[in-house]
Amino acid sequence: MTRSAADHHLYGDLAPWWPLISAPEEYTEEAATAAAVLNSASIPVHEVLELGSGGGHNAVHLKSRFDLTLVDLSEDMLAMSRRLNPECAHHQGDMRTVRLGREFDAVFVHDAVAYMTTEGDLRQVIETAFAHCRPGGVALFVPDHTAEAFEPVTDHGGSDDPGGRGARYLEWTTDPDPDDTWIQSEYAFLLRDADGSVRVVHETHRTGLFSRPAWLGLLAGADRVEGTLFGNGERTIVRNGPAQRDTSNAGIQCRGVERDHPVRAVAYERHRSAAVRTRAKIVERA
Numbered sequence: 001m002t003r004s005a006a007d008h009h010l011y012g013d014l015a016p017w018w019p020l021i022s023a024p025e026e027y028t029e030e031a032a033t034a035a036a037v038l039n040s041a042s043i044p045v046h047e048v049l050e051l052g053s054g055g056g057h058n059a060v061h062l063k064s065r066f067d068l069t070l071v072d073l074s075e076d077m078l079a080m081s082r083r084l085n086p087e088c089a090h091h092q093g094d095m096r097t098v099r100l101g102r103e104f105d106a107v108f109v110h111d112a113v114a115y116m117t118t119e120g121d122l123r124q125v126i127e128t129a130f131a132h133c134r135p136g137g138v139a140l141f142v143p144d145h146t147a148e149a150f151e152p153v154t155d156h157g158g159s160d161d162p163g164g165r166g167a168r169y170l171e172w173t174t175d176p177d178p179d180d181t182w183i184q185s186e187y188a189f190l191l192r193d194a195d196g197s198v199r200v201v202h203e204t205h206r207t208g209l210f211s212r213p214a215w216l217g218l219l220a221g222a223d224r225v226e227g228t229l230f231g232n233g234e235r236t237i238v239r240n241g242p243a244q245r246d247t248s249n250a251g252i253q254c255r256g257v258e259r260d261h262p263v264r265a266v267a268y269e270r271h272r273s274a275a276v277r278t279r280a281k282i283v284e285r286a
């Protein structure tokens with residue numbers, strides 16, 4: 001059965017397994033890539049807001065560089081993140097609607113943006129990011145895929161802890177209908193408790209898949225942005241492939257209301273990045 005993001009077992013009762021399913025070490029390179037983009041703002045970047053921060057596995061790598069505020073829909077995931085990142089501020093909230101009443105030097109939306117399955121949802125997240133971003137700051141979005149590059153995914157991973165708990169997962173992600181804006185992932189989780197008992201959980205997740213023009217249009221159309229895009233469509237979605245393109249030139253730059261201090265928006269596809277290829281290798285070794 002497909003459940004809404006708020007009802008997923010993975011981010012609810014299974015949250016204590018998150019560090020074994022998707023270990024913090026797997027985020028090291030991705031977080032470094034994100035940090036470089038966040039630091040490409042035209043103002044010094046100290047205060048960073050992460051929307052959809054999950055178990056805090058990016059935050060654990062970013063918190064030495066930035067003063068982090070973390071927002072997630074799931075109290076169970078926030079509880080895991082608080083244990084890992086007690087020095088960070090945590091807030092429960094929906095990335096579409098949360099308003100913290102303050103601004104940050106940069107806003108980071110990593111893989112959790114995948115749970116936006118309609119253009120309306122995605123627009124709201126982009127508006128949330130801009131609403132919290134200071135003039136001169138950067139809003140960074142890292143969708144798992146874009147429609148142009150999507151290929152069906154089969155993946156597996158997981159790890160064990162020293163106390164005898166272990167988790168393994170199998171993932172199949174397909175696009176049942178290329179004409180709509182969502183794809184579907186079937187997950188099987190095999191979970192071994194410290195007492196040796198094992199259970200299996202199957203869960204279906206529906207996540208968003210948007211074309212690059214849709215991303216660009218939404219980024220250009222966010223409320224605080226007047227809509228001037230710099231660069232062409234190919235250059236605006238940054239791929240951190242082996243060539244390591246210069247994100248300072250390849251990002252999307254939108255003129256904000258304050259013309260002298262545009263808020264810069266950068267998006268790149270997570271599954272195209274060199275960091276994720278490395279992560280995939282780590283998963284294979286586990």
Ligand SMILES: C[S@@+](CC[C@H](N)C(=O)[O-])C[C@H]1O[C@@H](n2cnc3c(N)ncnc32)[C@H](O)[C@@H]1O
Binds near residue numbers: 027
């Ligand atoms: C794959 S996990 C993120 C993992 C994260 N990158 C980490 O470092 O641990 C996806 C997260 O998105 C969150 N999420 C889904 N929909 C959301 C929404 N509308 N607003 C905020 N968080 C949301 C889930 O609760 C979940 O914690």
